[in-house]
Amino acid sequence: xxxxxxxxxxxxxxxxxxxxxxxxxxxxxxxxxxxxxxxxxxxxxxxxxxxxxxxxxxxxxxxxxxxxxxxxxxxxxxxxxxxxxxxxxxxxxxxxxxxxxxxxxxxxxxxxxxxxxxxxxxxxxxxxxxxxxxxxxxxxxxxxxxxxxxxxxxxxxxxxxxxxxxxxxxxxxxxxxxxxxxxxxxxxxxxxxx
Amino acid sequence: xxxxxxxxxxxxxxxxxxxxxxxxxxxxxxxxxxxxxxxxxxxxxxxxxxxxxxxxxxxxxxxxxxxxxxxxxxxxxxxxxxxxxxxxxxxxxxxxxxxxxxxxxxxxxxxxxxxxxxxxxxxxxxxxxxxxxxxxxxxxxxxxxxxxxxxxxxxxxxxxxxxxxxxxxxxxxxxxxxxxxxxxxxxxxxxxxx
DNA sequence: GTCTATACGCGGATAGAC
DNA sequence: GTCTATCCGCGTATAGAC
Numbered sequence: 001x002x003x004x005x006x007x008x009x010x011x012x013x014x015x016x017x018x019x020x021x022x023x024x025x026x027x028x029x030x031x032x033x034x035x036x037x038x039x040x041x042x043x044x045x046x047x048x049x050x051x052x053x054x055x056x057x058x059x060x061x062x063x064x065x066x067x068x069x070x071x072x073x074x075x076x077x078x079x080x081x082x083x084x085x086x087x088x089x090x091x092x093x094x095x096x097x098x099x100x101x102x103x104x105x106x107x108x109x110x111x112x113x114x115x116x117x118x119x120x121x122x123x124x125x126x127x128x129x130x131x132x133x134x135x136x137x138x139x140x141x142x143x144x145x146x147x148x149x150x151x152x153x154x155x156x157x158x159x160x161x162x163x164x165x166x167x168x169x170x171x172x173x174x175x176x177x178x179x180x181x182x183x184x185x186x187x188x189x190x191x192x193x194x
Numbered sequence: 195x196x197x198x199x200x201x202x203x204x205x206x207x208x209x210x211x212x213x214x215x216x217x218x219x220x221x222x223x224x225x226x227x228x229x230x231x232x233x234x235x236x237x238x239x240x241x242x243x244x245x246x247x248x249x250x251x252x253x254x255x256x257x258x259x260x261x262x263x264x265x266x267x268x269x270x271x272x273x274x275x276x277x278x279x280x281x282x283x284x285x286x287x288x289x290x291x292x293x294x295x296x297x298x299x300x301x302x303x304x305x306x307x308x309x310x311x312x313x314x315x316x317x318x319x320x321x322x323x324x325x326x327x328x329x330x331x332x333x334x335x336x337x338x339x340x341x342x343x344x345x346x347x348x349x350x351x352x353x354x355x356x357x358x359x360x361x362x363x364x365x366x367x368x369x370x371x372x373x374x375x376x377x378x379x380x381x382x383x384x385x386x387x388x
Numbered sequence: 389g390t391c392t393a394t395a396c397g398c399g400g401a402t403a404g405a406c
Numbered sequence: 407g408t409c410t411a412t413c414c415g416c417g418t419a420t421a422g423a424c
Contacts (some may be wrong), residue, residue: 032312034312035231041398041400052401053403056401058407112311117229125362150376159355161359163349163352163354163357164349167353170349173346187335189382211389234416
């Protein structure tokens with residue numbers, strides 16, 4: 001399959017009908033569990049109790065569903081960025097850290113797919129809007145300077161958060177413990193005071 | 195597909211014939227690029243220039259190939275652990291850190307699949323031998339205590355290293371810069387002296 | 389160890405009725 | 407919006423010759 005040009009990811013969120021929303025929601029969960037490649041339209045259809053044809057009536061291809069899921073997830077990151085920006089320049093970094101931690105915990109299962117799935121990643125990596133959002137995120141975390149060290153710190157921090165929530169070692173920790181530890185330890189990457 | 199019980203992953207490394215080694219090597223590369231679900235036996239066969247049937251002669255199912263790949267990768271982690279242990283208790287943590295960094299850089303492209311692929315992850319997470327190796331790894335990194343914080347620190351550090359090497363922000367850094375930054379920031383995270 | 393040939397089901401995708 | 411029915415290709419897997 002060709003998997004859509006990432007350009008579509010960044011488009012304005014089209015009017016989402018309830019039927020489409022159900023599909024995107026179900027698809028997101030299945031992608032998280034089986035990966036994009038391991039999720040069939042039949043599985044998505046079954047999950048919401050309709051036939052494949054009904055799914056196809058909403059989205060012309062699996063590709064479009066992938067894009068819709070990616071777009072929805074990206075929107076959540078933007079929400080965090082906006083909220084952090086609104087909290088003022090002083091607390092922006094800390095707010096960004098806690099916001100990203102919350103987001104990662106919320107979608108715990110999903111996280112690995114979002115950051116690791118080859119299909120999703122390829123779609124994302126060529127998408128301009130996605131890059132802009134990520135750029136905002138990294139700048140918010142490490143500041144304006146684009147030294148190798150600053151970039152690596154941001155890379156490691158986001159990878160650490162995303163990877164830790166679904167890590168086997170963290171499986172038996174409840175969300176609250178997980179959150180507090182992630183925020184606390186995450187500060188070490190940013191060299192923020194405890 | 196049923197995907198093998200993880201138990202098989204931990205079995206002693208069977209005598210690996212050259213034919214099997216070629217398959218495992220090709221499969222590992224393809225898994226990294228397309229994910230496990232996105233990789234067909236036809237792709238593996240094509241990659242090494244034989245037919246599907248020839249592949250099936252070596253491994254009775256795709257499942258077995260997945261297990262073999264996982265086992266091979268786990269063995270590399272064990273090698274790092276053994277080397278670190280041999281370096282003496284004083285330098286063990288630092289040696290472990292640099293060893294894991296080297297390993298991650300070596301398989302840069304591969305890393306996301308290893309840590310993120312749902313199929314691989316599920317096979318791993320129920321595998322006893324895998325857990326033992328990971329236990330050794332995180333004990334080596336954060337010490338004997340099994341507090342939530344220690345476990346989270348180990349999870350975050352391994353995720354950070356694995357995730358950072360394939361991170362968009364690190365894409366334009368050469369291996370040497372990447373290595374030194376990872377070790378430096380990793381040490382800071384572990385609160386080891388510079 | 390590798391091949392050709394083949395079975396069988398599932399995946400994505402479409403047509404047309406309700 | 408959803409259905410039934412159908413198409414086609416590819417995926418896994420097996421049999422048997424060389």
